[in-house]
Amino acid sequence: MxxxxxxxxxxxxxxxxxxxxxxxxxxxxxxxxxxxxxxxxxxxxxxxxxxxxxxxxxxxxxxxxxxxxxxxxxxxxSPEDEDRELLESFSIEFGEDSGSEQDLRPRPPVVTVMGHVDHGKTKLLDSIRNSNVVSGEAGGITQHIGAYQVGTVVDEEDRKITFIDTPGHEAFTAMRARGAQATDIAVLVVAADDGVKPQTAEAIDHAKAAEVPIVVALNKIDVEGADPQRVRAQLTEYGVVAEALGGDVQVVEISALRGENLDGLLEAVVLTSDAALDLRANPDMDAQGLAIEAYLDRGRGSMATVLVQRGLLRVGDSIVCGDAYGRVRAMLDEHGKNVQEAEPSRPVQVLGLTNVPSAGDSFLVVKDDRVARQIAQQREARERFAQQAKSSRRVTLDNWQRTLEEGERNELLLLIKGDMSGSVEALEESLQKIDAGGDEVGIRVIGRGVGAITQNDINLAASADAIIVGFNVRPEGKNSQLADRMGVDIRYYSVIYQAIDEVEAAVKGLLKPIYEEVQLGSAEIREVFKVPKIGNVAGSIVRTGIIRRNAKARLIREGVVISENLNVESLRRFKDDATEVRDGYECGIGLGYNDLRVGDVIETYEMREKPRD
Incomplete structure (x- = not known):
């Protein structure tokens, strides 16, 4: 041929x-x-x-x-199959208990607390944690590690429950986006005086998507206007039917503020676990599990909170977690005490990894450091190639119309972050009202929140091919670079109608050439000086890029935009006027704006015309 x-x-x-x-x-x-x-x-x-x-x-x-x-x-x-083949090449079985049925032992349930903002999630977690601190513990909980274990007594038997303290549904979703299933039971916190809210419905959706049983904590029963029966009826509309109404969901009335009936809630969690789940694991094999959260400590290096799902993790074990690896130098519990080993469902903080893993990364114990390094390096290379391929096809507001024409999607997915909850709700409501031109296309908001754009937001947008809309907020830390690396499109707005016009134009395919904001640099305010006839001047150090005189600027405080549309009116190096100052150098910056504080960030940018695709 x-x-x-x-x-x-x-x-x-x-x-x-x-x-x-x-x-x-x-x-x-x-x-x-x-x-x-x-x-x-x-x-x-x-x-x-x-x-x-x-x-x-x-x-x-x-x-x-x-x-x-x-x-x-x-x-x-797929990455999952490739990872499985990689581990098999080292004769490692991941994601399953080795040994016979007789080797399995009961393990405590792992619980995530979810619900609407202001309904008492944090207060409930604090009350449970503080009421279970070992008596005599100096200062109570000395360290926050993102997860902790508490004890309770059910039918005169001591039982343990592990709580994962996530900063919202985004972390839960980030784990699920990586294929991680950390949670056995979801505790849904609903205020008895407020009822089911948008985030409550979102939490129910998350729990159902993860296929985990739900226990409802009906909080604030001591508040004026509390109506538990009305809330139970509301929950049935979302498929959560209380036992009192003929369903199978336990609803427990509590007051997190007063610490009322917390034992009843813990008992409901244990009973739901016993009735709906068969939670067993082999404690005699090499440990496997998940990273819940991790950060870089300047003194101790990478600090990763891991949840052991099977096996026994010991100090001195060689482990690989995502693309990080190392030897366990020390393990700390939620009280900051050193522990020598951790059994299934036990959360501990691990020291000794080479770099910081991501939430949801799987970890496993291997026979030596050489094997750990090989697995980590191959995982890193595979992830890099997969992300490059993924980002080349990622949906942006510019190419959405083209993907629509190619028949790839009929829905524009958005994730909204703003500086105030009122702004977020108003923007979401306005975007939902956009006439997308019939039933063929639609707009769906898959997430919303208040505060800076986090790594979890970018993970959620990446997993769903969504576009992030930032209203008066910016990415925190190095998340802007993360979004670029993952190909996630972030759009920044300070006026609601601009966001509405641009999204509407994208949906209708009317996008015209626009001006694109190009970042020049950022500076951190170290000191504020009062200059007669001029006002406050920011004594700053340039952190990234370049600060240029007459450039546009904005003032950011803790990830939230405090003032937009400022200009760098004056720029000095010591006593001399400067045209520009590069990163690493100190300078004085005058913005014609007096509400300056130490720790604020000045971000400079310029507008360049950018033709659309």
Whole structure:
């Protein structure tokens, strides 16, 4: 059979032979599999109307398209399958208990508390935690590690429950986006005087999507206007039917503020666990589990809170967690005390990892540091290639109309973050009212919240292919770079109608050339000086980029925009006027704005015209 020719390049037919490629593979990887020069495949791609370099990570669809053209069956290996194959190559079984049925022992349930803002989630967690502190513990809880274990007595038997203290539903979703299933039971906190709110409904959706049983904590029963029966009736509309109304969901009336009936809530959690779940694990195997949260401590390095799901984790074990690895140098419990080992369902803080893992990353104990390093490095490379391929196809407000025309989606997904809950609700309501031009397309808000744009928001947007709308808020820390790396489109607005107009234009395909905001730099205020006839001047150090005189600026305090549309009116290095100051240098910045505080961030930018695709 004669080899087919593509623009003069002859490549042998694959005769429907199957080849396996990793997600995010390049033309070089494809060429290696079929024994063809990658440069030839570049010409084939041009023949197909696609521009790609030999080393560029490609989306699954492009690999399939190329395979069809060359008569190959392309099988794209998912990250999960690739990880499983990687671990199998080291003779490691992950995600299941090794040993026989007799080796399994009961383990405590793992609980996540969810619900609407201001309904008492944090107060409930604090009350449970403080009421279960060991008597005589100096100062009570000395350390917050994102999870803790409490004890209770049910039917004269001592039982334990592990609580995961997440900062909202976003962390829960970030874990699920990574395929992590940390939670056994969801406790839904609902205020008896307020009833079911949007975030309550969202929490119910999250719990049902995770397929975990729900226990309802009916809080604030001591508040004037509390009507528990009305709330029970409301919950039935969302498929949460209380036992008193013929359902199977336990509803416990409590007062987190006064600490009333907390024992009843803990008992309901244990009884729900016993009735609906068979929670057992093998405590005699090498430990496996999840990272719940992690951060970098300047003195002690990477601090990761992990939840042991099976096996026994010991000090001195070699572990790999996501793309981080190391030896467990020490383990701390929620009281800041050193522990030598952690059994299933036990949360501990681990010291000794090479870098900071992400929430939801799986961890496992391996035989030595060399194996841990190899697994971590291969995971990191695989994740990098997969993200490059994913970001090349990520939906933005600019290309949404094109993806709609290609039949890829009929819904624009948005995640809204704002400086005030009223602003977020108003913006969401306005966006939902946009006439998308019939029933063919729609707008759906998959998340909303108050405060700076967090890593969890970016994770949620990435997993759902959503666009983040920031109203008077900015990303915290290095999350702007994370969004760029993951290909998540973040749009910033200070006026509601601008956001409405742009989203409406995107939905209707009317996007015209716009001015794009280009970041110049940021500076942290170290000191504030009062200058006669001028006002307050910010003694600052430039943290990133460049600060330029006459550039546009905004003032940010704790991730929230305090003032927009400012200008760098004066810029000085010591006593001399400066045109610009680069990162690492100190300078005095005058904005013509007097409400300056130490720790505030001045962000400078300029507007450049950007034609739309």
């Amino acid at each position: 004669q080899a087919p020719s593509f623009g003069g390049v002859k490549i042998p037919s694959g005769n429907n032979q199957t080849i396996r490629l990793s997600r995010g593979a390049s033309l070089s990887d494809f060429g290696d599999k079929i024994g063809v020069n990658p440069a030839s495949l570049v010409q084939v791609m041009m023949h197909l109307g696609e521009m790609a370099t030999a080393t560029q990570s490609l989306p699954d669809e492009t690999l399939q398209l190329l395979g069809d053209e060359l008569k190959y069956k392309v099988e794209v290996v």
